[in-house]
Amino acid sequence: MDERQVGSLTFRLDLSQPLYEQILKQMRSAIAKGEIALGEKIPSVREMAHALKVNPNTVSHAYQELERDGLTETRRGQGTFITTSRERVQQFRRELAERLLADFVAQMQSLGYTWDEIERCLHTKKKEATVHGRNGGAL
Amino acid sequence: MDERQVGSLTFRLDLSQPLYEQILKQMRSAIAKGEIALGEKIPSVREMAHALKVNPNTVSHAYQELERDGLTETRRGQGTFITTSRERVQQFRRELAERLLADFVAQMQSLGYTWDEIERCLHTKKKEATVHGRNGGAL
DNA sequence: TGGAGTGTATTATATCACTTAATACACTTG
DNA sequence: CAAGTGTATTAAGTGATATAATACACTCCA
Known part of the structure; x- marks a missing residue:
């Protein structure tokens, strides 16, 4: 490993x-x-x-x-x-997540995916992941 | 531009x-x-x-x-x-989207976000985007 | 006070990915 | 045959990355 x-x-x-x-x-x-x-x-x-x-x-x-x-x-x-500063850490986490989300959506849209399709993809993957492992796919 | x-x-x-x-x-x-x-x-x-x-x-x-x-x-x-081959193009598009989605989720989870939180973030951003511009934020 | 442990800065060297440049080759078309 | 194709080669330069070897100012503690 x-x-x-x-x-x-x-x-x-x-x-x-x-x-x-x-x-x-x-x-x-x-x-x-x-x-x-x-x-x-x-x-x-x-x-x-x-x-x-x-x-x-x-x-x-x-x-x-x-x-x-x-x-x-x-x-x-x-x-x-x-x-x-707990607030600073939380703010950084939010901002980074926001950036990741924006980039992800932009790339999906550049492939022609609509908002609804992106949401459906995510939901499907969630169900796939939560069926197999109980940790939500984190590990 | x-x-x-x-x-x-x-x-x-x-x-x-x-x-x-x-x-x-x-x-x-x-x-x-x-x-x-x-x-x-x-x-x-x-x-x-x-x-x-x-x-x-x-x-x-x-x-x-x-x-x-x-x-x-x-x-x-x-x-x-x-x-x-239309099939080849479609397959490539699906595979690339799958990779983007997997990477995005992995990075969000590395920040401690759960599946439900990720879904909520995406849904919130969708509503923000569709309020402002009618093109879904693509342009 | 001195030594050990901090972060930091500097200089040098090496490697690698990326980019440009200038050619050259084999192929296809008209 | 000439022009246009993709491709290959060699050379050079740049910048980011990484290592190495020092050096400095600071803080702590025996």
């Missing part, structure tokens, strides 16, 4: 995307889902780099994007911490 | 994505939506390159991907033609 544990987090890295982007996305998900508590310290750049067998610069790149997102706060000499 | 006409097609190119990918996607859309008739000849590599102010190699790259998709057939010395 090529999974790597670091602290309470689990990462899956491959070569299909930039490494820093994969780290970034998986950190965003962990924060959005509350898998890391608000205000909690995340692994240091060097610790993360060592655990993921990746260059510290690459981890640093991802961490700086997280701060640009407003999801983390960095304290010089101390480390990087998840923001304490 | 930075749009370029070539034959009956309209292209919009920017620098946010590889040029060959943008050409590829917009050709796929045109074929899937039936904006180009089955069996019809598409502009030659050189003509398209000149019209889009792009290198012939870049257009050729996109055209070869189209053939890999099974959406076009190339006849040496004659040109590139849309497949005559």
